[in-house]
Amino acid sequence: xxxxxxYDNKIVRNFAIATxxxxxxxxxxxxxxxxxxxxxxxNMGSQYTTFGRIRPLxxxxxxxxxxxxAIFMGVYYSLQRLLKARMFSDVLSKIHFWGWQLIIISAxxxxxxxxxxxxxxxxxEWPIDIAITLIWVxxxxxxxxxxxxxxxxxxxxxxxxxxxxxxTVAVLHIVNSFELPVSAFKSYYLYAGVxxxxxxxxxxxxAVAFFLTTPYLGMMYYFLPKMxxxxxxxxxxxxxxxxxxxxxxxxxxxxxxLYTSLPGWAQxxxxxxxxxxxxxxxxxxxxxxxxxxxxxxxxxxDATLKFMVVGITxxxxxxxxxxxxxLKQINAxxxxxxxxxxxxxxxxxxxxxxxxFGILYWLIPRIYRTSLYSKxxxxxxxxxxxxGIIFYAVPLYFAGFTQGLMWKEFTEEGMLRYxxxxxxxxxxxxxxxxxxxxxxxxxxxxxxxxxxxxxxxxTGKLLANEPAEAPALPENYQPQGSDKKLHRMLERxxxxxxxxxxxxxxxxxxxxMMPTFTIKSNIPTISSVKPYTPxxxxxxxxxxxxxxxxxxxxxxxxFRSETERYGEYSKAGEFVYDHPHLWGxxxxxxxxxxxxxxxxxxxxxxxxxxxxxxxxGSIMPPYEWLVTQSLDTSTTRSKINAMRTxxxxxxxxxxxxxxxxxxxxxxxxxDDLQKNNIKVKSDKEIIALIAYLQRLGTDIKAK
Amino acid sequence: MSDILIWALLFVSVSILVVxxxxxxxxxxxxxxxxxPSRLATAEEKEQYRLExxxxxxxxxxxxxxxxxLLGLKPLSEEKELVMEHEFDGIAELDxxxxxxxxxxxxxxxxxxxxxxxNYHVIGWGKSQEQEYAAELQQAEDExxxxxxxxxxxxxxxxxxxxxxxxxxxxxxxxxGALFKTACSPCHGEHAEGAVGPNLTDDYWxxxxxxxxxxxxxxxxxxxxxxxxWEKQLKPKQISDIASYILSLKGSNxxxxxAPQGKxxx
Numbered sequence: 001x002x003x004x005x006x007y008d009n010k011i012v013r014n015f016a017i018a019t020x021x022x023x024x025x026x027x028x029x030x031x032x033x034x035x036x037x038x039x040x041x042x043n044m045g046s047q048y049t050t051f052g053r054i055r056p057l058x059x060x061x062x063x064x065x066x067x068x069x070a071i072f073m074g075v076y077y078s079l080q081r082l083l084k085a086r087m088f089s090d091v092l093s094k095i096h097f098w099g100w101q102l103i104i105i106s107a108x109x110x111x112x113x114x115x116x117x118x119x120x121x122x123x124x125e126w127p128i129d130i131a132i133t134l135i136w137v138x139x140x141x142x143x144x145x146x147x148x149x150x151x152x153x154x155x156x157x158x159x160x161x162x163x164x165x166x167x168t169v170a171v172l173h174i175v176n177s178f179e180l181p182v183s184a185f186k187s188y189y190l191y192a193g194v195x196x197x198x199x200x201x202x203x204x205x206x207a208v209a210f211f212l213t214t215p216y217l218g219m220m221y222y223f224l225p226k227m228x229x230x231x232x233x234x235x236x237x238x239x240x241x242x243x244x245x246x247x248x249x250x251x252x253x254x255x256x257x258l259y260t261s262l263p264g265w266a267q268x269x270x271x272x273x274x275x276x277x278x279x280x281x282x283x284x285x286x287x288x289x290x291x292x293x294x295x296x297x298x299x300x301x302d303a304t305l306k307f308m309v310v311g312i313t314x315x316x317x318x319x320x321x322x323x324x325x326x327l328k329q330i331n332a333x334x335x336x337x338x339x340x341x342x343x344x345x346x347x348x349x350x351x352x353x354x355x356x357f358g359i360l361y362w363l364i365p366r367i368y369r370t371s372l373y374s375k376x377x378x379x380x381x382x383x384x385x386x387x388g389i390i391f392y393a394v395p396l397y398f399a400g401f402t403q404g405l406m407w408k409e410f411t412e413e414g415m416l417r418y419x420x421x422x423x424x425x426x427x428x429x430x431x432x433x434x435x436x437x438x439x440x441x442x443x444x445x446x447x448x449x450x451x452x453x454x455x456x457x458x459t460g461k462l463l464a465n466e467p468a469e470a471p472a473l474p475e476n477y478q479p480q481g482s483d484k485k486l487h488r489m490l491e492r493x494x495x496x497x498x499x500x501x502x503x504x505x506x507x508x509x510x511x512x513m514m515p516t517f518t519i520k521s522n523i524p525t526i527s528s529v530k531p532y533t534p535x536x537x538x539x540x541x542x543x544x545x546x547x548x549x550x551x552x553x554x555x556x557x558x559f560r561s562e563t564e565r566y567g568e569y570s571k572a573g574e575f576v577y578d579h580p581h582l583w584g585x586x587x588x589x590x591x592x593x594x595x596x597x598x599x600x601x602x603x604x605x606x607x608x609x610x611x612x613x614x615x616x617g618s619i620m621p622p623y624e625w626l627v628t629q630s631l632d633t634s635t636t637r638s639k640i641n642a643m644r645t646x647x648x649x650x651x652x653x654x655x656x657x658x659x660x661x662x663x664x665x666x667x668x669x670x671d672d673l674q675k676n677n678i679k680v681k682s683d684k685e686i687i688a689l690i691a692y693l694q695r696l697g698t699d700i701k702a703k
Numbered sequence: 704m705s706d707i708l709i710w711a712l713l714f715v716s717v718s719i720l721v722v723x724x725x726x727x728x729x730x731x732x733x734x735x736x737x738x739x740p741s742r743l744a745t746a747e748e749k750e751q752y753r754l755e756x757x758x759x760x761x762x763x764x765x766x767x768x769x770x771x772x773l774l775g776l777k778p779l780s781e782e783k784e785l786v787m788e789h790e791f792d793g794i795a796e797l798d799x800x801x802x803x804x805x806x807x808x809x810x811x812x813x814x815x816x817x818x819x820x821x822n823y824h825v826i827g828w829g830k831s832q833e834q835e836y837a838a839e840l841q842q843a844e845d846e847x848x849x850x851x852x853x854x855x856x857x858x859x860x861x862x863x864x865x866x867x868x869x870x871x872x873x874x875x876x877x878x879x880g881a882l883f884k885t886a887c888s889p890c891h892g893e894h895a896e897g898a899v900g901p902n903l904t905d906d907y908w909x910x911x912x913x914x915x916x917x918x919x920x921x922x923x924x925x926x927x928x929x930x931x932x933w934e935k936q937l938k939p940k941q942i943s944d945i946a947s948y949i950l951s952l953k954g955s956n957x958x959x960x961x962a963p964q965g966k967x968x969x
Contacts, residue, residue: 081792156791222794231795235787240801244809264831268823272816279809286805294779323812414847419936481788558836560843564935569836600929602899603890614889676899676929 006465015073026061034436043621048112052547078222084470088145099135114545154491161218168210176203193575202253209249233290241283251508255326259557261572274326281319303378307358314350336587339400370460385445391438399431421590526573534658539692553584567594594697602676626686775802862939864919879948897961909965
């Protein structure tokens with residue numbers, strides 16, 4: 001008997017609006033920080049709008065607000081139709097929507113305030129982490145509720161990807177968020193140094209895999225055949241590339257840590273699995289592109305399909321480049337440079353951006369029962385967006401390649417050709433200008449799309465509840481024909497499917513993480529490495545707060561060019577008290593791991609007050625507020641206690657004397673500055689930051 | 704390093720080759736058309752041509768092109784047989800086999816991955832990063848020795864704190880002045896009048912005012928006082944140029960000079 005029911009289009013519409021709004025905000029912030037790189041004065045003299053603090057705002061806004069909302073839009077639209085059922089609960093849908101927006105708003109508030117845990121792409125502090133977990137569970141319950149009460153016996157390939165997304169993101173987020181709270185908005189990661197870096201990049205890379213890739217593949221599998229009105233090219237390929245993708249991806253994280261002090265075997269596993277990822281990733285691409293076989297004439301006409309094609313092609317390019325960049329020899333040049341920034345933006349602007357735009361252009365007119373306001377404007381958006389990606393990526397590839405080679409070049413006499421790091425930065429500034437132009441073009445396209453969609457909405461009316469009908473599932477199902485096959489059987493069992501994908505994704509993470517955590521020989525201890533003094537600890541937290549890690553690494557790789565420039569290469573044992581690790585992923589400025597004792601206190605003071613006087617042409621913004629703001633020493637006690645809980649050997653009762661030691665060390669630095677005609681009180685933030693910088697790398701410095 | 708450049712060059716050359724072939728084709732057509740322009744066909748002729756072609760098509764059995772063969776694609780006309788009985792919201796799936804080239808790629812990368820692990824962690828042919836580093840240093844050392852043995856090379860590099868001599872040569876002072884401006888003026892002031900660092904134009908010196916002592920101070924620095932060691936950034940000749948330039952400034956009495964520090968020297 002056929003049952004009548006209604007699809008919930010209102011929630012889809014809401015997520016669509018959120019996608020567009022956050023997209024514009026996130027990209028505008030991106031444009032601002034891109035311009036700050038060649039015009040530091042654009043930090044506007046405020047601590048709240050300086051690169052270090054708003055760069056995470058850009059990444060979080062684009063990944064979790066723009067792409068996140070687009071995922072929910074795509075899932076809520078396609079899931080209902082693929083399962084022939086309304087979403088499980090309207091209330092849960094609403095909680096999910098508003099909860100997610102509140103989380104984003106809390107990010108927009110806390111990140112500029114400097115409340116950050118410093119893990120890249122997971123900067124939000126612990127209370128927000130808990131909120132994310134709760135909302136993610138709401139999403140999961142709503143999704144599985146819908147799956148359970150479906151009217152379609154089998155789960156289509158898009159849903160496999162949604163399930164894998166849900167379960168893996170949950171695991172990633174929880175494992176990466178083990179923090180010990182110190183106060184309402186400050187926590188320390190449980191892991192330190194090498195382990196912390198491994199966890200973070202296991203998370204970071206799989207955020208790319210399971211937030212930016214798998215849900216979008218799922219969406220592609222629904223929207224592309226709908227748009228082109230063509231069948232999916234190969235069911236077998238769907239099965240093969242789905243399972244191999246989710247199994248292999250989870251291992252690839254360590255390729256972010258090549259030539260670091262992560263144990264060699266873990267690095268090699270990262271490389272090996274990254275190379276094996278090419279085929280599974282391309283499986284998605286060819287299944288998409290071949291679905292368009294016989295429909296290429298439509299692509300010529302239809303801007304929506306054009307967006308999809310360029311998006312899928314960008315995915316193919318990025319997933320080919322990824323394994324190449326994971327090869328040690330190429331990584332040695334590309335890592336820490338803009339090459340990586342270009343690589344991720346081909347994925348973000350091309351794959352995520354263009355697929356989102358394609359889906360929006362297709363979906364909005366449908367739920368509003370009208371047709372697109374202007375095909376011409378959509379076509380304009382397509383071309384200016386494509387141009388934007390090219391203008392963004394090509395100069396950055398060039399910049400990354402140039403800088404990577406400049407860092408490594410030696411003269412005939414055996415000295416670095418460019419010993420002054422700044423020289424290599426000044427060389428690529430014109431490329432930064434071009435990149436910002438590319439970003440600007442892309443943003444213009446999005447604004448044009450917004451106008452076009454608003455006009456479209458104006459000509460139609462939202463069909464909030466779309467009527468549909470389908471027969472209920474028969475109680476006793478007798479599989480016929482191909483439904484007797486093994487995978488079809490699995491497609492009837494959502495819970496088994498969930499557990500199976502969980503097992504598949506857990507294997508890689510376990511194999512890489514467990515030995516690094518439990519086998520001592522992976523992290524050889526160094527007896528001269530001592531815990532930070534209270535002042536240095538406070539200084540370190542300021543370093544984290546200001547987001548210095550966005551531009552400065554603390555990981556010297558074992559290359560002649562790096563040990564010549566910075567000093568002895570980094571050893572695993574040096575980081576045992578680093579909760580969290582601050583290895584960094586991009587060098588906009590030089591590495592700081594051996595900074596301690598290299599320059600005088602006065603040099604650091606002047607350099608932070610006005611970088612241009614000490615390093616003419618520097619693109620570091622001034623940090624004037626550090627001189628006026630007093631250091632909050634009321635937190636010292638709880639910080640020492642927290643660190644002791646995490647295994648840092650501060651002696652019993654030290655928390656009571658910590659501030660006395662802090663004062664003494666601060667006074668010594670202030671006195672030294674005084675001798676150099678710099679008058680600053682010893683209780684200012686800058687003193688703590690100088691203390692931290694002067695400590696870096698000194699524990700193992702050869703005397 | 705150079706391997707990558709070779710690969711990159713190879714890639715670029717192949718791309719240029721492909722583009723050249725295309726350009727050649729275009730030029731050929733262009734020349735042909737300008738020498739013997741083909742008459743624009745009338746509608747009737749076009750129709751006739753189309754019918755002829757259709758006739759030919761009917762006679763020939765459908766043949767797949769090299770391209771579709773390479774990709775392992777079945778002709779579109781056979782698609783109906785491949786459609787699976789299932790449909791999801793109107794989306795059908797074809798039961799195409801996974802393309803052969805795809806499986807080759809897949810198994811190839813798996814083979815590569817296994818070989819990679821065996822190479823680095825079982826038989827140990829591949830060097831660990833520490834071994835690579837040691838080899839890199841050794842190579843640099845060898846190259847340096849070879850360089851020093853070249854006739855005429857390295858005289859400028861043999862300057863050190865025990866054999867450096869003050870120069871009053873105009874070119875030397877000019878070179879030293881230029882270097883001073885970029886490297887030293889942030890701390891010692893535009894005219895060496897002293898800022899964070901001491902005044903370098905008076906008779907008072909913290910670490911000695913002889914050319915050899917100045918050379919040494921610049922080369923190794925005085926880290927505890929904030930003076931940077933420059934030996935990695937400046938060549939010995941450059942350091943000696945700066946030392947000579949500094950000495951030439953003695954008694955220049957710049958404006959805003961910092962009060963004397965250290966011991967008086969003649």
